[in-house]
Amino acid sequence: MTRDPSLVAEPDGPATNPTNASTDDGGRRPGGGDGFVRYLLSKLGGAAISLFMVVLSAFFLFRILGGDPVDALTRDVPTTPAERAALREQLGLDQPLSLQFLHYLQGVLTGDLGESYQYQQPVTTLIGERLGATVLLTGTALVVAASLGLWIGARAGWRQGSRFDKVQVGLSLTLWSAPTFWLGMIIIMVFARYLGLFPINGMVSPHTPPGFWPQTLDTLHHLVLPVLTMASVIYAQYVLVMRSSVLDEKGGDYLVTARAKGLRDDMVRRRHAVPNALLPTVTLVFLQLGGVVGGAILTETVFSWPGLGLLAYQALKIPDLPLLQGTFLFFSSAVILANTAADLVYRFLDPRVRHA
């Protein structure tokens, strides 16, 4: 059986619904290509097309739907028609759309995403400054959620119908149904407002002494609650996906063999069922990265965590269209590239794809 990772998709998309991971059996194209080079080229080509579509849609959204940039630039300044025309010419808006798009594409490819209205700084610089905070938050949350969620999910699926299973599924469905930002607000209220264990928001307190250790410890202290918020929602998805995946493997003949060899139940699960169940799960985990980005935006907004998500939120409030466009391009491209990387890694993980 060929499992082309990009095609074993969950029917409800990345952010919607982890509950029916195994219903989509259709849409699988046969064959994975002749060799690795061909596979690599087809994946990279697909990624290039996807990235091009991102740029095209950003152009469409922000240049065509988003109204006249001249209006936005001259909102507070009275201008004569002649001045407006001069500004249009200066911005290249008097050229045909196709030519405008080429200029736009050139700008994107050279890292020129325009200047933020709000900060009066290049968008690329702003994104660069905020990237670290987001990577720290998202990375930690992903590691926590994945290790815990996959482990719990596998155990729940293995003992389907047990009390442990029911509790875990109930908990996951509830966490999954809760809006991320609301969960964050509740967590702030309980752990920061009432218990006073953690700071309410931000990344580093202003009165923390300089120096590596105090700064790091303070950052970690600030990191706990946002990570808890973000990880809870992702965790719920991973539990449900992994559980469903283990249930799919449970009927496998190879498990009967493993048991017939005299392996303990625990060993059958850990050595035989889980590695096989992990493969489709990895695919889904990467497909849901888009949802993770959404969670990051909300968590950073609630906790005022100075990352890209907060930047996007602040841009939205103005609205600061160049900055919003920059974050849109960045988040979308990052998710597409991560998925492509996952496709390539998957080939090494799963021998069935490698030899297909």
Add this chain to the structure above:
Amino acid sequence: MNTPLPGTPDAPRLTSVRALAWQRRRAAIGRFWREYRQQRAGMVGLAGLLIIVVLALAAPLISDRDALDVTQATGDRLQPPSLEFPLGTDETGRSVLLLTLWGARISLLVGITATLLAMVIGTLVGIAAGHFGGWLTGLLMRVTDWFIVLPRLVLAIALAAVLGPSLTTIVIAIGVTSWPGTARLIRAQTLAVEARPYLERAKALGAGHWHQMTRHVLPNVMPLVLASTTLEVASAVLAEATLSFLGLGDPSRVSWGSMLSRANSSGAVTYGAWWYLLTPGLAILAVVLCFTLCGRALEAVFNPRLRGR
């Protein structure tokens, strides 16, 4: 298969065929209901939804719309629960209970409308991609895959930001970003249906693309659409709350998301106004959970392989 044979002249026989079809449909619905009743979680979800929908519809009977008017608010700022205000007041002194009740209307309305939009797009794309094949399918599936991978919230934010804040904006932003899952599901099901012999018969009798798709494929994929719709409403309600929280909704309308947004911006969190936070949040949680339970139960009925999960 329910259409009368072309060229059958006698009218009474036609009606009897139609009556037979209706009888069969009723029996199918009865069978479906019997199986659905076996799903305990699904019944709980259904009961919860009925209560919430009745409450939302009855909001004008229970209270005046004036309860939403800031200028006519009678309570103090962020007053804790009392006899007069069972769930406390918000930062302008309005009753949180009544706000939540009225907010249910907007949240459900947006959730359901957006889902319908997504379902229409998803079904059209899915059936077209499954039926036609060739370059069209390739193109449609590439676009679908692209939408699946893309961060939905980021796309919805971008859309909502350029369209300006309003209810329509939210519906469009949710609808446009949540159809791809349905499209994939429908395409897979369409491929399965089209492989069946009666479609070959229809083709042999000269049925056109439109006839095949609407008369043979669509009725067979509808059950799956229904299950998918129910799950989709759950995420649309969540998405509505999220986008309203980010300030993209109509500022003059009260929804659960906009309540939480104001709770956040008015400092209710640090003030410790738990009633203002918990009420709309738990309402969202309840609706989403109910729709999810119903959707999972429907899936289990239509797809026995998933039963007991």
